[in-house]
Amino acid sequence: MRTAITSLTGVTHPVVQTAMGWVAGPRLVSATAEAGGLGILASATMKYDELEAAIKETRSRTGNPFGVNLRADAEDAERRVDLLIREGVKVASFALAPRKEMIARLKDAGIVVIPSVGAARHAEKVASWGADAVIVQGGEGGGHTGGVATTLLLPSVLDAVDIPVVAAGGFFDGRGLAAALAYGAAGIAMGTRFLLTRESTVPEVVKRAYLVRGLTDTVVTRKVDGLPHRVLRTELVDGLERSGRVTGLVRAVRNAQRFRRITGLSWRGMLREGAAMHHDRNWSQVIMAANTPMLLRAGLVEGDTTAGVLASGQVVGLLDDLPAVADLIGGLVADADAILARLGTR
Numbered sequence: 641m642r643t644a645i646t647s648l649t650g651v652t653h654p655v656v657q658t659a660m661g662w663v664a665g666p667r668l669v670s671a672t673a674e675a676g677g678l679g680i681l682a683s684a685t686m687k688y689d690e691l692e693a694a695i696k697e698t699r700s701r702t703g704n705p706f707g708v709n710l711r712a713d714a715e716d717a718e719r720r721v722d723l724l725i726r727e728g729v730k731v732a733s734f735a736l737a738p739r740k741e742m743i744a745r746l747k748d749a750g751i752v753v754i755p756s757v758g759a760a761r762h763a764e765k766v767a768s769w770g771a772d773a774v775i776v777q778g779g780e781g782g783g784h785t786g787g788v789a790t791t792l793l794l795p796s797v798l799d800a801v802d803i804p805v806v807a808a809g810g811f812f813d814g815r816g817l818a819a820a821l822a823y824g825a826a827g828i829a830m831g832t833r834f835l836l837t838r839e840s841t842v843p844e845v846v847k848r849a850y851l852v853r854g855l856t857d858t859v860v861t862r863k864v865d866g867l868p869h870r871v872l873r874t875e876l877v878d879g880l881e882r883s884g885r886v887t888g889l890v891r892a893v894r895n896a897q898r899f900r901r902i903t904g905l906s907w908r909g910m911l912r913e914g915a916a917m918h919h920d921r922n923w924s925q926v927i928m929a930a931n932t933p934m935l936l937r938a939g940l941v942e943g944d945t946t947a948g949v950l951a952s953g954q955v956v957g958l959l960d961d962l963p964a965v966a967d968l969i970g971g972l973v974a975d976a977d978a979i980l981a982r983l984g985t986r
Contacts, residue, residue, distance in 0.1 A: 641973050644804035645678075645826035648772055649731055649752055650705045652676030653973050654827025655817070656775065656806055657834045657965075659709030659733060660783070660951070661685040661933050662940040663842055664834075666694050670701035671839040671965040676973075680707040680733050685933045688716055688723070695727050707731030707754070712738040725749040733775065735784070737762060740769040747772070756808075758786040758793075760800035767801040774801065775829050778809030782832050782953035785809070785860065785870045798824045812955045814975025821980070832953040838964045843943030846950065847962060855957030864949055865932040872950040876935075 643654040657664065657672040659682035672679030681698060683691045691708070698706055708729050710720055713736060721742060724732055732738075732746050734755040743753050747770055756775040757763045763774045776797045778790025786793070790809040798805050804826035811820065811828040820828045834840065836847055853872060860870050863880035871877055932949070939948025963971075 641977060643821070643826045645773060645806055648804060649678055649707075651678045653969055654806075654821075655969050655972065656680065656808075656827060656829035658775075658808065658829050658831040659683075659707075659735070660831050660835060660940075662937050663840060664709075665841060666697040666701060667841055668834060668837070668839050668965070669706050670698050671837075672834070672969070673698075673702040673704040673706045675966040675969040676704075677965075677969050678705065678707060678731065680709050680731065682709050683720065684709065684711050684714070684735070685937070688719060691720065692723055692727075695723070695729060699727075705730035707733050707752075709733045709735060710738070712736050712742060717742070721745060724751060737766050743770045754806070757797065759788075760793075760796045763797045763801045763805070767803050771803065773804040773806060773826065775806045775808050777829075778807075779860075779870075780954045781809030782858070782870045782956075783951040784867050786868065787860075794820070794823050794825060809953065810955055812958060814972045814977075814979060817972060817976035818979040818983075821976070831951075832955050833959065833968065834965070835952075836956075836959050836962055837968055838962055842940050845943050846939055846945060849945050850950070850952060850956050851960055851962075853952070853956045855954060857957060858952050858954055864935060869932075869949075870951065870953065872952045872956070874950065875946060877949065 641653055645654050646652065653676040655677040657668065657677060657679045659680040661682045662685050664680060664682040669679030669681050681694055686694060695708065708724055710717060710732055712734050729751060731752045731754055737755055746753050752772045754773045754775060755766045755771050756777060757766065758777060763776065766774060776793055777785060778793045779785050779787050780790055790807060794807050806827045806829050807820040807825040808829035810816065811830050812833040817828050835842055836850055857873050858870050859873050859877060860868050861877060861881060862868060863883065864871065935949035936951060938944045939950045
């Protein structure tokens with residue numbers, strides 16, 4: 641299935657596996673690449689040396705193109721850009737808009753730049769700076785998300801820019817891919833669906849906790865880090881929702897210390913990264929922004945569903961299996977092909 645995004649990135653199918661922190665590592669990314677999709681390594685939860693090792697391991701597992709997601713405001717962002725250039729990574733994606741100069745450096749090295757955006761004006765900005773494509777996530781998506789549904793956000797972005805647009809938020813099967821292509825998108829990106837696969841390193845007990853959830857079992861909360869964050873409803877999340885500012889600050893400082901030990905970030909660097917995400921927030925939220933990965937790690941790595949935050953899209957309520965990545969992508973594309981062919985004969 642050829643589209644503008646497959647031509648741009650060199651992959652076979654217009655299916656992107658998003659850069660989920662603690663989840664999108666070499667095993668999942670290489671499985672996606674081998675199946676013909678675009679897998680993206682999540683580097684925000686990795687030290688520089690860990691990212692370097694992850695890129696090498698992914699390349700040892702697959703000869704197909706893959707990408708790396710970067711934090712443009714990270715302490716060592718420029719050094720990581722150098723790493724991607726040196727290693728010849730095919731795609732650089734960004735959760736926050738990269739600087740114009742950073743886009744230019746990557747493009748000059750032949751790397752495809754695909755930022756994620758949440759509004760048409762953001763897509764226009766990065767397109768004017770030279771971004772090759774954008775991923776646009778509607779409010780159904782997990783993790784940091786907006787309030788506009790994909791069915792409205794996607795066409796608004798498609799009307800605003802003339803670069804390829806990949807749709808995210810609410811996608812999990814061939815019907816979604818066919819619908820996105822009908823809108824004019826160049827492909828789809830999925831997170832929760834890839835989290836719930838055999839190659840995902842998320843502990844089995846956590847995967848099972850996802851699979852029993854319904855369509856109304858996620859909630860958008862600002863108590864994780866001050867930004868809208870779609871997660872599974874849990875006792876911890878309910879507790880965060882009830883907590884006051886003092887309790888939240890104590891919790892934030894405790895988690896920040898743990899995150900600092902794991903990542904090697906200085907307090908100054910961690911606060912700077914948090915402040916970059918929260919220009920008008922209180923200090924509790926600024927600290928939480930820099931250490932939110934610790935709450936995700938407790939569930940997605942350590943398997944503690946009572947002490948961790950479990951990011952999830954609303955599609956979790958429609959998922960009841962753990963397919964192999966190759967079966968997921970192959971079946972999804974085949975179903976989309978059949979739907980489009982059927983519509984074409986009417």
